[in-house]
Amino acid sequence: MKIKQHAAVLGFVAAGALLLSACGSDNNAGNNTSGATSSAAGSVACGGKKSVNGDGSSAQGNAMTEFTASYVEACKDFNVAYNVSSSGDGIKNFLAKQVDFAGSDSPLKADEITKATERCAGSAPLHLPLVFGPVAIAYNLPGVELTLTPDLVAKVFSGVIKNWNDPAIKAANPSANLPEKAIGVVFRSGQSGTTDNFQKYLAAAAPQAWTKGDGKEFKGGIGDGKAKSADVASAVKATEGGITYVEVSFAKSNKLGIAKLDSGAGAVELTDATAGKAIANAKLQTATTPGDLVLDLKALYADKTAGSYPLVLVTYEIVCAKSADADTAKALKNFLTVASTTGQDRLPKIGYVPVPAEFRTKLTESIKSIS
Known part of the structure; x- marks a missing residue:
């Protein structure tokens, strides 16, 4: 984009x-x-x-x-x-x-x-x-098709896993040719709703690995901050070994790799159908004001349904x-x-x-x- x-x-x-x-x-x-x-x-x-x-x-x-x-x-x-x-x-x-x-x-x-x-x-x-919109885990590793679990995503974005050829990433990607290269985390700086949803997803889907909480400011403690969705995608495009969380449209327009997510029922590719399956499970919170429509995404983020891509935002x-x-x-x-x-x-x-x-x-x- x-x-x-x-x-x-x-x-x-x-x-x-x-x-x-x-x-x-x-x-x-x-x-x-x-x-x-x-x-x-x-x-x-x-x-x-x-x-x-x-x-x-x-x-x-x-x-x-x-x-x-x-x-x-x-x-x-x-x-x-x-x-x-x-x-x-x-x-x-x-x-x-x-x-x-x-x-x-x-x-x-x-x-x-x-x-x-x-x-x-x-x-x-x-x-x-x-x-x-679905949020992609977008990366720059030419020729590599990547699958990540919620725990792996949490550990990458908190700095616990620092290199692409880490044994834990290898275990999830046994046939991938993972390089011996440092992982370059790029995050949204400032008050970002995408960051808030991403961290809420990690807290729900990987509570043992992500203990840093949620909120609009990134709490991973590592990486390079960029102001907007377009900026993080551009930064990863320019950095081999880079990774970020960004709306899928920005990942695609920058021709970045998009990781499959394995929440426990097998690797799920990010598609309209898999994201739509997750979104269909979203529920509205009980409104205190008539006409106010706020969704409860916590259960959705922890969903492990086969064929569902739960990292989405509204x-x-x-x-x-x-x-x-x-x-x-x-x-x-x-x-x-x-x-x-x-x-x-x-x-x-x-x-x-x-x-x-x-x-x-x-x-x-x-x-x-x-x-």
Whole structure:
């Protein structure tokens, strides 16, 4: 996906968005089908604020490009500007009223919910899960097909295993030609929702090997930190022997190796089907606010079902349930409606998994409730 190491703003005028969608690049996919486009145009009553802005998760950066293109196709004179930064920055700027919505790979903490309620003039914030994506253990070892267990991943990213020809890695890969080379760990610096989900996965799937906890800051204590998803992928691409955790679309666009995961029922390749099988097992937490959709991923991360790839994340669009500005609320509702319908059709070709059918009805109801 994006390989530049500076922040990108995914905002487009109508012609620009359609040009991006049509022409594409390493980072973006092609056109949506005309049928899906007409469906979006027919179901959205365009109106409200001409341009809404968001900030946050780089994991969903490419998805937001596609969502914006779908929105512009449906509503010709309207626009969304999304700044690719990090989940932490997105939340911070949302709370400070600098943006209309935040993209975050982790739900708000209790104190952030309190601040968000104040920011939303007394109404609660809503978490809307719009982007589901598998996280790849991506590496640069030319000619090597790698299988890792959760314990091995934990030990590599905590520095317990330091070399590629370590006996433990050899045991999991008896036919691989593993080099005598130091492992170069690359992690997300700053407040990263991808890091939070990765560490939660390790804590659930390898509790004996990963005792460092979770959170948005990487706690492995080793490696080289990079700011965004595109940056960690680029760093590994430039470093033979490098390894990182990154959304699969970034790993593929940089032509990195992607490790299979063996959770105990055999090695599982990361595919749409294996990630989708895991995501289908995700459950919603009990909501304290009507329309708030937060998923419980802990059980999913510890899942050992055969043929399931459990290292996945969900990116939430965080919005006010009720906005002080009616035009902003109307435009956000329209954009999110497009993103949750025809926008989802664009996701598989760029490495994401569409919102599972089990959540579609509740997601639609939550978006309709925005006022």
